[in-house]
Amino acid sequence: MEQRNKLNMRIWLSFILFGLAGQVAWAIENMYLNLFMYRTITTDPFWIALMVASSAVVATLTTLIMGAWSDRLGKRRIFLCAGYFLWGISVILFSASNTSFVAKLFPNSAHIVELTAIFLIILDLIMTFFGSTANDAVFNAYVAEMTTREYRGKIEGLLSSFPLLAMLLVFGILDPIAQGGKWNVFFLIVGVATALLGLLGFVVLPQDKTKPSTTGVWANLRYAFSREAFLENPVYYAALGLLFVVSVSMQVYMPYIIIYIQEFLGFDDYAILLGVVLIASSIVSILAGRLIDRKGFLYPFPYFFTTALVGLVGMFFVRSMVYVGIAVFIMLASYLVLTTIATATLREYTPEGKAGRFQGIRMIFCVMLPMIIGPFVGSALFTQSDAVYLDLGSEKKVPTPNIYLGAAVILLFSLYFYFSLRKKIGRGKLHEREQR
Known part of the structure; x- marks a missing residue:
């Protein structure tokens, strides 16, 4: 490019x-x-x-x-x-x-x-x-x-942290x-x-x-939905698939995480701890962006894929506030970095002069569909829950730890797109940094 x-x-x-x-x-x-x-x-x-x-x-x-x-x-x-x-x-x-x-x-x-x-x-x-x-x-x-x-990773690491920082600004x-x-x-x-x-x-x-x-x-x-575009931009669509899986996995638990902490774990005074976790996760995302610029788009993936699974499994087991805070930090920071990896690759391999027309397909597969599929999967995992809470006048079931195991299972599918990208790297499709 x-x-x-x-x-x-x-x-x-x-x-x-x-x-x-x-x-x-x-x-x-x-x-x-x-x-x-x-x-x-x-x-x-x-x-x-x-x-x-x-x-x-x-x-x-x-x-x-x-x-x-x-x-x-x-x-x-x-x-x-x-x-x-x-x-x-x-x-x-x-x-x-x-x-x-x-x-x-x-x-x-x-x-x-x-x-x-x-x-x-x-x-x-x-x-x-x-x-x-x-x-x-x-x-x-x-x-x-x-x-x-040279700056793709830094920018994406920064942008990936903004949703969490926005939450802090809004709440504060x-x-x-x-x-x-x-x-x-x-x-x-x-x-x-x-x-x-x-x-x-x-x-x-x-x-x-x-x-x-x-x-x-x-x-x-x-164009973005055409076979022609798919054949001309294989790296873009592989990165799109990676971002899709990561986003779906995140949406399995993200809409329910506050409810889980409040209603299932019974924590009321969690605001300060959550604020610290959000800030720390954002910092990790920004620093990981610098690592991506130095080592290549895919370099951090195996490490943060592993830590994401560790965080998800941790959330399934831990019950004390301190350990929950640690598990949430590991989980959120890892997901932010995985998102940064996918979006940095996605933007770098967006066809020249065609960025606008590719935002629609990105919106569908990385925002709309994950926000439909993820919460649906998450809610299906705690349908047997006996505990309920009130949300805007409606009685709803309390999420259970199963949502984190469900997210972990879905995240495993991201390996397919990771290795697909590595295969394209082997054919010299990406920059030299990713071939090392």
Whole structure:
């Protein structure tokens, strides 16, 4: 692959600001919109489920179409900056999602609660459209195009740590506001910060290097799913498979880990310990990125694959808070590094000038499908649990340690894609560093 110029400070700054802000904004949607609807509009789980499902569909379709369109126009900067600005504005509008406001719009309606729920879902879909355009489609393409080979691991190690750091920021700064019921302030802070970042991007981001494609949007959209693309980019699809398996395995336990700690283990004062674990795991991810740059994309895989299994097995057996903290650290840090390995390889071997159209297939196989398959497998592993807890008004079963063994079994399938990549390395398909 053609060598690009080394990264300058503006590019590093753009990765940090837009990458972390995007994860914070997504954390708000994933963790707080359900709570907002439950506490201020309706406790009916149907509306919450409808909002989650419709948002997932819109996010996937948006990434597919807007990624292909950004390739067609050869524009990343305008999509990224304008997308973040409008993303922020759409978050601010959530403060209007209340029954009083909707009652003024429909004074004669007897279904104000239902209309308010629909209004919130529509706003969520608008926000999802702008967020997926800016972050899922364009930012990921921007990272693939602007990062040089020498810095690929460092960048991916940093980006892989952002979801955990975003959780810390949200819980540490914004959660007290939400728990206090100050939702207008909550959405205003997040929305204004995101919108201002979009405006700042016009100053910080360098000009586009991507040239407009000669093919249409539909042709761009189809290409990533075509046999032609698969044959032309075997390393990309092997890395995609690796990331898919790692992501599915992680989603078997990740949606339930806090519930497991609270309800199964009975730990209440775990916040500080979890915060330390998240920070330490993020540091390991960043340091591993540097190792990848020095030794090669696949060098750390056997070590962190092994430690991931150790952490998962540890979580199955341990019960004391200290040992649980150690096991969670080993497990999360290992998964972050495995994700870094896969995403670094994925971005490095994204076809030149076609990064946008490949974000849709990445979204499907590394976000949407893992978030469907993983939790389904996880929940199936504790269906026999007798203990229950309440979640937004619904009675649900308490997760059991079986979820960690299930995740370990799924992770074993990643070996197929690892050895597939090693085989391609043996044919000289990758850089010399990976052949050693």
